[in-house]
Amino acid sequence: MAIDLGFDDHWDPPPPTPAPAPEKKEEKKPDWQALFVKALKKTDYDGVKEALSNGADPEVKIRVPRGYDYSDLTYQTAMFFALNHIKDTRMMDILVAGGVDVNAVDGNKKSLLRAAVGNNYAVLALHVAKYDGVDFTSAGAQKAYELAAEKRHKEPQMEAVYRYLHMKLEELKGPWRKTADDSIKYVSYDNDGMTEISDTFNFRAAKQSRVIRDFDTKSMLTTETYFADIPVNAQGFVREAFDELKKQGGAVKIDPHIPGHMRRYVSRKR
Numbered sequence: 001m002a003i004d005l006g007f008d009d010h011w012d013p014p015p016p017t018p019a020p021a022p023e024k025k026e027e028k029k030p031d032w033q034a035l036f037v038k039a040l041k042k043t044d045y046d047g048v049k050e051a052l053s054n055g056a057d058p059e060v061k062i063r064v065p066r067g068y069d070y071s072d073l074t075y076q077t078a079m080f081f082a083l084n085h086i087k088d089t090r091m092m093d094i095l096v097a098g099g100v101d102v103n104a105v106d107g108n109k110k111s112l113l114r115a116a117v118g119n120n121y122a123v124l125a126l127h128v129a130k131y132d133g134v135d136f137t138s139a140g141a142q143k144a145y146e147l148a149a150e151k152r153h154k155e156p157q158m159e160a161v162y163r164y165l166h167m168k169l170e171e172l173k174g175p176w177r178k179t180a181d182d183s184i185k186y187v188s189y190d191n192d193g194m195t196e197i198s199d200t201f202n203f204r205a206a207k208q209s210r211v212i213r214d215f216d217t218k219s220m221l222t223t224e225t226y227f228a229d230i231p232v233n234a235q236g237f238v239r240e241a242f243d244e245l246k247k248q249g250g251a252v253k254i255d256p257h258i259p260g261h262m263r264r265y266v267s268r269k270r
Helices: 032-041 045-053 078-086 089-097 112-118 122-129 139-151 158-173 232-247
Strands: 061-066 069-077 176-180 183-190 195-202 207-214 219-226 265-269
Touching (some): 032 045, 032 078, 045 089, 061 078, 078 089, 078 112, 089 122, 112 122, 112 139, 122 139, 122 158, 139 158, 158 183
Antiparallel strands (some): 176 183, 183 195, 207 219
């Protein structure tokens, strides 16, 4: 007779140990700096934009062959590479938007503007000169201006560069220039410096002379108006001119009550 000890003689084996999950390989992050250089060399605008938006340094030095000997290498920043090799304003605009320094210099201490003028890249030079933040007080800007002045006689396109730089450098001095104890000139510009307007106020003769020079058409228009003929709503310009003349040490022998009895208007064009 079997004795029931109260045990279940059915035995279930323990569940199998689960196999370890395969290790997740860390996804390799893109090398945005390398991709930036690659895109730049291929003139891939979208690739350059994407790399910059993901933190690529726009000031990175690009290794490029010097001349035909590929063993002779030089290094240029991305902006100088765009200027010298791509020669493309669109790529330059992308780099500027990405934060490049428009006043940076190359290995020869030449500014971007100076390099563009020196290489006769007139269109690119004018484009560079119009970027926000260009330092026109720098030695590089001054040298670019001097080079443009030399080249404009042989390179017609360089005239626009020269005129624009001339305008920017003159604007640094301010618009008012004393020309004599009794006279002062106000100079302004239009059309990116290709039009120069100068108003000379002669307080001894009590008249205003305006000269408009159009360097594009090589024409000049001169008008003369006595102060008494100037409309009342424009008399403020005359008063401002007299105040500026005094500030600059002029008008010592001029009666502040300018005579207004002479009335004449002369216009000539040549």
